[in-house]
Amino acid sequence: MVFDPITISLLLAAAIRLGAPMLLASLGELVSERTGVLNIGLEGIMLFGAFGAVFGLQLTGMPYAAVAFGALWGMLAVGVVAIAVASLRADQIVVGIGFNILALGATSLLRDMVLSPAFQSPSLRNVSSYRIPYFSELPIVGRAVFSQSPILYGAVIVAILFWIFFRHTRLGLIFRAVGEGASAADAAGISVTNIRFSAMLVTGIMTGIAGAYLTLVASGGVFVDNITGGRGYLAVAVVIFGRWHPIWVMLASILFGAADALQYQGQAIGLSISPPLLLMSPFLLALIAWVLVGKSKTGPSEIGIPFLRGQK
Amino acid sequence: MLNRPYVELTGVSKSFVAGHPVLEEVSLTFRRGEIHAILGENGAGKSTLLNILFGMHQPDTGGILLEGRQVIHTSPADAIANRIGMVHQHFKLVPSFTVAENLRLAASPSARKRLVRNADIEKIAKDYGLPVDPKAIVGNLPLSLQQRVEILKALINRAELILFDEPTTILNPSEIEAFYRVLRQIADDGRAVVVVTHHLGEVLAHAEHASVIRRGKLISSAPVADRNRGDFVREMVGKSVDLDMPLKSDYVANGATVIALKGVSVAPTQSSSGLNNASLTLHAGEVVGVAGVEGNGQRELFELLAGLRQPESGTVEAQSRHPNGRAIAGLVPEDRHHEGLVLDLPVSVNLLLNRIGQEPYSRHGRLVHGEIARKAEEMRVACDVRARSVSVTPRTLSGGNQQKIVLARALNEDAPTVIVYQPTRGLDVAASEEVLKRLRQAANGGKAVLIISSNLDEILRVSDRIVVLYAGQTVGKVTSDTPREIIGDLMTGGGKQGSVNA
Numbered sequence: 001m002v003f004d005p006i007t008i009s010l011l012l013a014a015a016i017r018l019g020a021p022m023l024l025a026s027l028g029e030l031v032s033e034r035t036g037v038l039n040i041g042l043e044g045i046m047l048f049g050a051f052g053a054v055f056g057l058q059l060t061g062m063p064y065a066a067v068a069f070g071a072l073w074g075m076l077a078v079g080v081v082a083i084a085v086a087s088l089r090a091d092q093i094v095v096g097i098g099f100n101i102l103a104l105g106a107t108s109l110l111r112d113m114v115l116s117p118a119f120q121s122p123s124l125r126n127v128s129s130y131r132i133p134y135f136s137e138l139p140i141v142g143r144a145v146f147s148q149s150p151i152l153y154g155a156v157i158v159a160i161l162f163w164i165f166f167r168h169t170r171l172g173l174i175f176r177a178v179g180e181g182a183s184a185a186d187a188a189g190i191s192v193t194n195i196r197f198s199a200m201l202v203t204g205i206m207t208g209i210a211g212a213y214l215t216l217v218a219s220g221g222v223f224v225d226n227i228t229g230g231r232g233y234l235a236v237a238v239v240i241f242g243r244w245h246p247i248w249v250m251l252a253s254i255l256f257g258a259a260d261a262l263q264y265q266g267q268a269i270g271l272s273i274s275p276p277l278l279l280m281s282p283f284l285l286a287l288i289a290w291v292l293v294g295k296s297k298t299g300p301s302e303i304g305i306p307f308l309r310g311q312k
Numbered sequence: 313m314l315n316r317p318y319v320e321l322t323g324v325s326k327s328f329v330a331g332h333p334v335l336e337e338v339s340l341t342f343r344r345g346e347i348h349a350i351l352g353e354n355g356a357g358k359s360t361l362l363n364i365l366f367g368m369h370q371p372d373t374g375g376i377l378l379e380g381r382q383v384i385h386t387s388p389a390d391a392i393a394n395r396i397g398m399v400h401q402h403f404k405l406v407p408s409f410t411v412a413e414n415l416r417l418a419a420s421p422s423a424r425k426r427l428v429r430n431a432d433i434e435k436i437a438k439d440y441g442l443p444v445d446p447k448a449i450v451g452n453l454p455l456s457l458q459q460r461v462e463i464l465k466a467l468i469n470r471a472e473l474i475l476f477d478e479p480t481t482i483l484n485p486s487e488i489e490a491f492y493r494v495l496r497q498i499a500d501d502g503r504a505v506v507v508v509t510h511h512l513g514e515v516l517a518h519a520e521h522a523s524v525i526r527r528g529k530l531i532s533s534a535p536v537a538d539r540n541r542g543d544f545v546r547e548m549v550g551k552s553v554d555l556d557m558p559l560k561s562d563y564v565a566n567g568a569t570v571i572a573l574k575g576v577s578v579a580p581t582q583s584s585s586g587l588n589n590a591s592l593t594l595h596a597g598e599v600v601g602v603a604g605v606e607g608n609g610q611r612e613l614f615e616l617l618a619g620l621r622q623p624e625s626g627t628v629e630a631q632s633r634h635p636n637g638r639a640i641a642g643l644v645p646e647d648r649h650h651e652g653l654v655l656d657l658p659v660s661v662n663l664l665l666n667r668i669g670q671e672p673y674s675r676h677g678r679l680v681h682g683e684i685a686r687k688a689e690e691m692r693v694a695c696d697v698r699a700r701s702v703s704v705t706p707r708t709l710s711g712g713n714q715q716k717i718v719l720a721r722a723l724n725e726d727a728p729t730v731i732v733y734q735p736t737r738g739l740d741v742a743a744s745e746e747v748l749k750r751l752r753q754a755a756n757g758g759k760a761v762l763i764i765s766s767n768l769d770e771i772l773r774v775s776d777r778i779v780v781l782y783a784g785q786t787v788g789k790v791t792s793d794t795p796r797e798i799i800g801d802l803m804t805g806g807g808k809q810g811s812v813n814a
Contacts, residue, residue, distance in 0.1 A: 170416070170424075173413060173416065173417055174417065176406075176409075177406050177409065177413075177417050180406045180407070180408045180409060181404075181405065181406030181407060181408075181409070183402075183404055184403075184404040184405050184406045184414070184417070184418075185406070185417070186388065186404070187366075187368075187388050187398070187400065187404035187418075188388070188392075188404070188417050188418040188465075189387060189388045189389025189390075189392050190389075190417075191387075301407070301408060309368060
């Protein structure tokens with residue numbers, strides 16, 4: 001294996017670039033899970049966001065309007081899940097899986113119907129990368145960390161804001177209470193349904209942006225069927241790996257991004273492992289996350305449990 | 313001021329299933345400075361009444377008057393805003409949060425300002441006479457302290473009417489005394505207190521006013537001073553039950569020994585003293601009561617007799633054993649929801665859970681549903697489990713009926729021994745009576761029955777012999793004629809006889 005500064009820089013850059021969609025989605029998922037909702041539908045929501053972004057790009061020709069479209073589509077998509085899960089109290093796993101299957105078919109159909117194959121994407125350099133003055137000149141980390149998409153910088157700021165939100169604000173306390181003891185929150189006069197619904201809307205926005213990032217930053221404005229390729233599921237694993245903490249979730253998504261990057265960069269660094277095996281590595285990591293963290297349960301205790309007042 | 317009604321319920325009715333009213337035309341008056349007890353059997357509608365006051369449920373008809381003006385509570389938030397607080401039977405606390413976080417969560421906007429620093433909380437709690445450590449994780453606190461946090465939640469929101477749903481079920485006798493001192497203080501400060509309970513003794517000793525509800529109807533509401541124990545029991549149960557009549561046999565100790573514990577020891581844990589050289593013999597045809605304050609080795613004793621654990625020293629000699637060496641006994645565990653029943657499997661399966669893999673209930677690995685249903689129905693009728701059929705799940709049944717299922721299974725076990733642990737916890741007067749009668753019948757039928765309970769009353773009523781467990785030792789061999797004071801003394805470590813062979 002070759003490890004010179006340039007390779008390391010490239011590998012790190014790829015890890016962060018590919019970790020970004022998982023960071024965005026897992027930060028969103030974190031908010032839901034903290035209120036006790038396990039949103040498996042992340043994969044489908046991300047797909048809708050990815051489609052929505054390209055659709056928006058085609059309509060407006062403006063990259064940032066496209067990102068907003070992705071967020072909006074993500075929010076609408078999560079609305080469907082939230083009505084079923086938070087308002088109608090359906091089983092969260094069943095709804096999520098069903099929704100993902102629906103999303104795969106629906107986005108494929110919509111692509112066929114509304115996206116023009118001849119569409120020439122405008123320059124996406126604005127959303128793809130921004131060199132932060134001075135810092136981007138630093139060796140190794142300059143290219144790897146400080147020459148990324150502005151969306152990623154936004155995600156890092158959001159992670160820090162979430163951390164402050166959960167730790168230091170009253171609303172954050174209420175969100176956590178709904179996830180740790182829904183009936184206690186209910187008795188304190190808090191609407192569990194409203195809190196879970198709002199949390200899921202945040203999840204939808206973040207995940208929609210994650211989808212937008214995939215199409216706009218990672219694939220040059222093109223939507224292909226199943227473009228998410230399991231990254232929504234991986235984001236759920238990232239939350240667990242990051243132990244429901246925004247900062248750890250950030251680091252965990254870089255780790256997952258690195259595993260994702262190996263399939264592209266593996267050969268560059270002289271790793272003599274078959275590419276299909278490398279392709280598997282993020283999922284292997286996810287499996288390890290489930291097993292390791294599953295053993296020492298530290299997640300919100302109400303996770304996955306619909307709230308019904310007065311249940312035995 | 314003290315005699316004017318503070319909160320009134322006027323003709324409140326409520327049904328969850330059409331045609332099956334839980335409450336019918338109940339009118340009650342709560343006054344400041346008064347401890348008002350609401351008595352009734354399980355399922356009488358007491359908790360529903362409190363939930364309506366607290367906005368968890370809305371009445372179908374009737375309403376709530378607050379100082380004479382009509383109020384509507386559509387959610388707990390409305391009730392809290394109207395200065396009503398509630399201490400639920402199953403605490404509404406977030407177990408993973410600290411005391412401070414739980415209080416801040418529940419505090420109204422105006423109360424929140426006073427809770428900014430942990431030191432503020434510590435001081436307020438102390439001022440109310442309910443000191444707590446604001447930094448403690450609630451889930452790690454003993455139940456009596458968790459209850460204290462619940463009371464503080466109500467006080468911090470300046471509640472003027474505080475509702476308590478079965479507050480003493482989880483407390484031991486000395487904690488109960490302390491609890492009522494707190495209630496007295498709360499009432500003396502000019503607040504109204506409502507306590508739902510089915511412990512008559514507490515009502516007679518501490519409440520000014522008592523109302524009895526039976527099957528959703530208000531039977532009586534009057535000052536306690538004018539009433540006696542018998543009146544209340546008659547009104548609660550609807551018929552006369554003589555609670556002081558012992559359920560005794562004319563048993564003479566000549567039955568065969570079915571189980572003998574000889575000098576067994578189990579290491580202590582944080583919540584229990586373990587067992588320390590304890591000895592116990594059980595004969596066919598007798599009921600033996602194990603009295604003692606919780607945490608003095610009861611759980612370990614139950615687990616040893618149930619074959620769930622091995623002693624670290626000493627021996628367990630049992631007359632009948634499984635091929636795998638485990639002692640066979642009919643078991644009624646302490647926690648019927650988790651250890652006694654599979655709440656979401658049908659009653660039939662629960663009744664036969666100990667035999668379901670054997671003939672004739674299963675053949676060649678296949679369940680014989682017809683036979684299971686037939687036998688289960690037979691057991692259901694024999695034990696008077698009030699369920700529509702054996703195919704419903706125990707989750708939908710009352711606590712009394714759930715316990716009858718566990719007991720029916722234990723008595724149906726092909727073993728000479730029945731070990732019951734807290735057999736009447738959470739059950740009302742009539743259901744408790746049923747359980748104790750069945751245990752007596754089982755002994756008369758030749759079984760050896762061991763009752764491990766922290767309820768001295770029931771032990772005194774039904775036992776032929778009594779053993780007191782203190783600090784993991786069997787410290788006394790007393791009979792039901794032994795004065796309560798002496799048994800109480802033994803239970804709290806007063807008896808210095810040391811270990812005896814009971």
